[in-house]
Amino acid sequence: MANSLVYICILQKNRYTNQLRFSYRNGEIMQRISLDDNIKLKNTIVTIGKFDGIHKGHEKLLEVIVNNANGRQKVVLTFETTPSAFLKNNANKTIVTEEEKQILCEQQGVDVYMKMPMKKEFLALSPDEFVSKILKDKIGATTIVCGPDFHFGTKASGNVKFLKDNQKKYGYNLIVVEKEQYHNKDISSTSIRQKITEGKMQDVNEMLGHPYRIIGKVEQGKHLGRTIGLPTANIIPDETKLLPPNGVYRTVVVVEGQTFNAISNVGVNPTVETGTKIKVETHIIDYENYIYNEIVQVQFYDFIRPERTFDSLEKLKQQIEADIETCRRIVGNK
CATH class of the missing domain: 3.40.50.620 (HUPs)
Incomplete structure (x- = not known):
């Protein structure tokens, strides 16, 4: 810590x-x-x-x-x-x-x-x-x-x-x-890059010897997550950083010196956005503090599902709640 x-x-x-x-x-x-x-x-x-x-x-x-x-x-x-x-x-x-x-x-x-x-x-x-x-x-x-x-x-x-x-x-x-x-093969940056592009974060972390992470300042968003009771911390990744495929991941967030389980969406959030800029939107489970402008570290562990477009905010909320339960289940089985 x-x-x-x-x-x-x-x-x-x-x-x-x-x-x-x-x-x-x-x-x-x-x-x-x-x-x-x-x-x-x-x-x-x-x-x-x-x-x-x-x-x-x-x-x-x-x-x-x-x-x-x-x-x-x-x-x-x-x-x-x-x-x-x-x-x-x-x-x-x-x-x-x-x-x-x-x-x-x-x-x-x-x-x-x-x-x-x-x-x-x-x-x-x-x-x-x-x-x-x-x-x-x-x-x-x-x-x-x-x-x-x-x-x-x-x-x-x-x-x-x-x-x-x-x-x-x-x-x-x-x-x-x-x-x-x-797995009996030399660890190389090339092999790690390949695993990142495949979203195989467990393999990535084993080869790195530490979690793959994205660091950034929490930006102000549209607050749509908070309106549905699922606030997110939004980060714009460094443009030089190799990102995993768009989708939802089980993550751990380090904020204010503490670690919390979380789910993170890498992508463009097509349900509510029309742009193409990649963001990392993270819901920190059982965490209520405002952390805008704070520097946070998002550590990636498991791929949950690809990014999808939903017909309504209500359907998006239901899926996020299901993703949270998937995260809890994975953590409970570790």
């Missing part, structure tokens, strides 16, 4: 002031910097990657740098976007937003979160130049932690073998962390 509260408080400051470069974790500070910044680090343990999902495999990398730090700064070097997306000008929707990624890294105990801008000058670095100029001169790495299929440098020509062969030359030691598996 405490982690959820910290997560939301820090996110609110980052997202809606867009000014803070530091945030607090149990009295400590995680620094957020860019590779472009005029900063040089010394004696660090660093892990490198896209971290485009912060799934179980990524969490294992973070766990290794934390457990092997021995007083050194723990650094994550990640990319503003993926190299392939930059070169093709084709950015994928993200499993976690940039803000979520930073907070998840912070909660794992990372000291420095460094973003590598996707500039051609960086992408053109040879493996030798990447290690000498970035990992050693800029980051001060004395230990490098990566997965077995990590590639870097121009045309992804650098690999784990290169890092192993050059430990003495550049004065670092290498830790290679094997991939995590789910």
